[in-house]
Amino acid sequence: MEISSSLTLELLNQPFLLEKRIDLLFAIKKCGSISQAAKEVPMSYKKAWEAVNTMNNLSSNPVVHTETGGKGGGGTNLTKYGENLLKTYLVLKEEHKKFLDNLKNMADIDTGTLKNIGRLAMQISARNQISGVVEYINEGRVNAEVYIRLKSGYTLVSTITKGAVTNLGLHVGDEATAIFKSSTVLLTTDFTLNISARNKFQGTIESIHEGEVNTEVIITIGGSDKIASVITSSSVKALGLEEGTKVSAVIKASDIIIGK
Structure with a gap:
């Protein structure tokens, strides 16, 4: 038994983007004409106009632009x-499809059994969760190095098992x-320091939250990417760290796990 669901986006508590309207927009983009697009979907010319008007009226910006007359005879195009x-x-x-696929794998509809359904809403305690795009995977006999390009422009390297890459x-x-814990992030103000850790990101301290024993330091490394590090309060004083200080955040590749 399969699990299926259509994806609808709403505005002002009204349906805005439905799959049929999306098909119409793609057809308008292809044909440059509402009448031709309506035939391709298919839907009536009247319904096509009603759909376009509804989307334009609900949206803060026009979705479809129409020109009438003129040398080229007018036309309809997406803004x-x-x-x-x-x-x-x-x-x-695509994300909606992944969710349904995960739901299918976790549920046995025929027997009414739910397997680990709580994982869909699971949150983790790791302070650092930075997203990017996989740009290279270097597979060895047991482990694999996964290179992820971050929004900051830095490339992060994680070492995970080949089995994890497959799964x-x-x-x-x-x-x-x-994903990595803040306690695994080391800080240094020595930018010339040579170290075996694969990941070394230069950034600026955005904020410091001091405690009696440990202190959390938030570092901005660019492109909205931030890294949290928890080090001892005595280390903060010894390094002379304060807001605006330039530092390097150092993380071992083996301390980083990957989520998708």
């Missing part, structure tokens, strides 16, 4: 906002999340 909506919808649809279905170009 830049409309183009971005299509791209966003396709991303959401995650990890491929170059996939979006993935690097």
Whole structure:
């Protein structure tokens, strides 16, 4: 037995983007004409116009732009906002499919058994969760090095087992999340320091939250990427750390796990 569900986005508590409307937008992009697009979907010309008007009225920006008359006889095209909506919808649809696939794997519909259903809503305590795109996977006999390009422009390296790569279905170009505990992040103000750890990110201290024994330091490394490090309060004083200080965050590749 399969699990299926359509994806609908709402605005102002009203259906905004339904799969039929998405099909219409793709057809408009292809044909440059509402009448031709309506035939391709298919739907009536009247319903196509009603759908376009509804989307344009609900949205803060026009989704479809129509020109009448003129030398070229007019036409209908997606606005830049409309183009971005299509791209966003396709991303959401892919994530929606992954969710349904996971739900199917966790549930036996025929027997009414739910297997580890709580994992769908599971949260983890690791302070650092940074997303990026897998740009290279170097597989060895047992382990694999996964290279993830972050929004900051840095490349993060994680060492995981080959079995984990297979179980995650990890491929170059996939979006993935690097997860590591703040206690595994070392800090140094010596940018010339040579160290065996694969990951060394330079950044600026954004904030410091001091405790009696340990202190949390938040470092901005660029592109909205931030790293949290928990070190002893005495180390903060010894390094002379304060907001605005330039530091390097150092993380071993074996301390980073990958989520997808």
